[in-house]
Amino acid sequence: MKKNISLLLVFATTFAAMAQNKKTAAVTSKSPQGYVIGNKKVVVYTTANKSDYRISKTETLSFVENRQPFETEPTIFVDPNIRYQTLVGIGGALTDASAETFAKLSKKNQQELLTAYYDKDKGIGYTLARTNIASCDFSSGSYTYVQDNDKDLKTFSVAHDKEFKIPLIKMATAAAGGKLSLYVSPWSPPAWMKDNNSLINGGHLLPEYRQSWANHYVKFIKTYEAMGIPVWGLSVQNEPMAKQRWESCVYTAEEERDFIKNFLGPTLQKSGLSSKKLIAWDHNRDQIFQRATTILNDKDAAKYVWGIGFHWYETWTGSDMQFGNVRQTHEAFPDKALIFTEGCKEKYDVKKVDDWTLGERYGYSMINDFNAGTVAWTDWNILLDENGGPNHVGNFCFAPVHADTKKDKLIYTNAYYYMGHFSKFIRPGARRIATASSRDLLQTTSFLNTDGKLIVVVMNQSDEKIKYSLWIKGQAATTTSLPHSIATLVVE
Template sequence: MKATISALILLVTFSAFSQQKSKMQSKPFTVNGKSVMVYTSADSTNLRITNTDNLKFSVLKQPVETQTCIFVDPNKTFQTFLGIGGAITDASAEVFAKLSQENQQEFLNAYFSKDKGIGYSLIRTNIHSCDFSSDMYTYVNEGDADLKTFSIKHDQKFKIPLIKKATETAGGKLTLFASPWSPPAFMKDTKNMLKGGKLLPEFYQSWANYYVKFINAYQKEGIPVWGLTVQNEPMAVQTWESCIYTAEEERDFLKNYLGPTLSKAGLGDKKITVWDHNRDLMTQRASTILDDPQANKYVWGIGFHWYESWSGGEPMFENVGAVNEMYPNKNLLFTEGCNEKFDANKYQLWKNGERYGKSMIHDFNNGTVGWTDWNILLDEKGGPNHVGNFCFAPIHADTKTGELIYTPSYYFIGHFSKFIGKEAQRISSVSSRSQLITTSFLNQDGKVITVVMNQTNKKVTYNLCIGTNATEVTILPHAIQTLVY
């Protein structure tokens, strides 16, 4: 009898393994009969995600050193793609409300339609006020620790209507996550929402309950909340809404209050992202929180921003890869980035767009699953912003003329978001020359999306190589291309 059971287990195990292996090998990628559609945006031209070529593959068994190549291997797969998007802040929603109905629809299509625009699928929003709000506000009356006065009435005027319209334009579904900039002033040791300060221990439970109230209120409005971050930029004392958590404090608030409170409220499926700050300190924050089993179980991923270059250094892309190596079972999410110090004379500054392209390629290659820009829309002053911290957005609206102004950043983001589909898998994509950087994804429909960026002042001709096949592509100076095949 034991022998029969053992044989049966072995047979079932072998069958399952064979089915898995068969599934993995059922559809090997091939370039046979495929063409390469090339879409280009380039500096000093009118090319903006423009179809510039339709190419065919031919045999190239062995490239030589004098040839520049992009090597793509669809059989080497990595993280699964979550989405690309931006933040619907109070500022974005207030500017949107000032547009004509025609320009509102153009704007919605520009971001949230795959056909007419660049197909955003990921949205971040603020839990009560942040710097990009016209005023400072919370959802409760001052001193109401029991949250009896909790109301999202403020958001129902501008922000919630825009989220609903964006969702409708995107086909009925967006992945939305929310972030707080500061607890209410009475919960903090400084009694001030601005300029840092810390959450007082006696309000840990009340603040955890606040997240539950927010999620339930939004979902009652018909807006599903996919997840949240514990705190925006928890190590930055800002002139605007901010709150400091050391790594240990964030860990303990998460494991003892926020995580259990969400679970008890039936919201244990909400994805919790920790850190939500720059790449510089992210390994220390990740290890402090994730090495604690009780905190770890509540963490979906580690969020990060790109502002570590404030110190004069270069972006620390390798830190993202280090966290990915340290905790391969956790997700990496870019939660915020923008070009700072608004100047209307620099609307079309190409290097602002290149900053996006470079960051997105490196972040994805280091294991990032989703990438979220900051404000999706700002006005002709880079606001509104109640503390004067004016910045760039991919699209600006001149509220005096009603004109929508598309910046290079919009098109650079679009080279990814328009073409990479949900649940796509990143695949191996390597450049043979430092002049070109690249990343690639395999979509669910079997198409490969390869993004190539030329960082130089010279036109470059390269071979897109898949196995022993290749096609020759030319990329203009300071251009970004998406190749679909």
């Protein structure tokens, strides 16, 4: 009897120890410990309105002990031990319009642009790119890769892309150091595959061509990769709930779910492309939750989907840009990625290229999208001409950089610098960490890079100059946020 009791005590002690170890491991995985301020400094880079600051190194701060800030002290609180999603990348789209405009530049300005976007030391270090499968509104004209009624895709050719788009993609990849995560999106299947027999004005993919259209994605990806352009991912359809006067195709949530489940997903898998990141939705924040629940609650469709893509065009006015929909989608499906796939300021006006709100829109969106769980963020065209094009339907827009092709001149809007405050400093593999601002006038997000550098972005859209402290683990460094500014604080 005593022997049995002893054995029971041994088992109980062992199980208790195992349970404690398991509990400790769980806590550690959720809240990694070990970040030490030590003698770290804070290097501040600033872009501000009514100044010459453009991602300019403006000061270096030191930490001092401050166990409990007073309520009257504006503070950015950061806890590096609470970690969230891992960043995939930040970048912009390499469209026909960008490529055609790029080709009109002198070699000197071409190199300047590539360095400005893709060099992480001399530029803003883009690591992500998107391009269109066949034509979109930002093409000089409509085109497809197959001839009419070629169900077997025997005439498939990307000869159109070889003049402008493919050379730009290759040069951008080289400028990024040989690696650029590229994903591809269709605006419309060929007209003969659709019930309206047109590339434009929406229409639906005809049921009898679903397999041919699924095969078309494979053809495109394998053709590009055979030419030395790796494809990281693809979206099912650009803006599937928009009936546009340019290339467009409508899918209801159920139609997109079933196309993924029965055609596109299995076809990618059978073709050896199951590692490609498949992105559903690829439209606005307003309906992201409905689309995600319809597709991802079906396990046979969800198994093929890497993430949900979204745009910003539904909420240009006001401060409520429906970030809550993004956050709720992340909370409902934490195992799926969220990726911002497109955004720009529409209705180009040359008189507004210096409008400071251009950049503030980017900063506000990026901060809130990242804080809602987004892992990647993609701007629309990296470059447009002096008219906000070319665009074959007159849908002219802003880009972070415009080219005056008549004067061979590059024009940098402040959107370029605002994006750079994220892309230059927050690198792929970085983990978002807990951040809170004690003042709503200071918008903020933070990441911890794989090299140990802690990156804090702080944006001020107000007319006020705000003195505040960056507070980490009882240590604080004090600085001032200029009116209408964005700053990146690098703790190293």
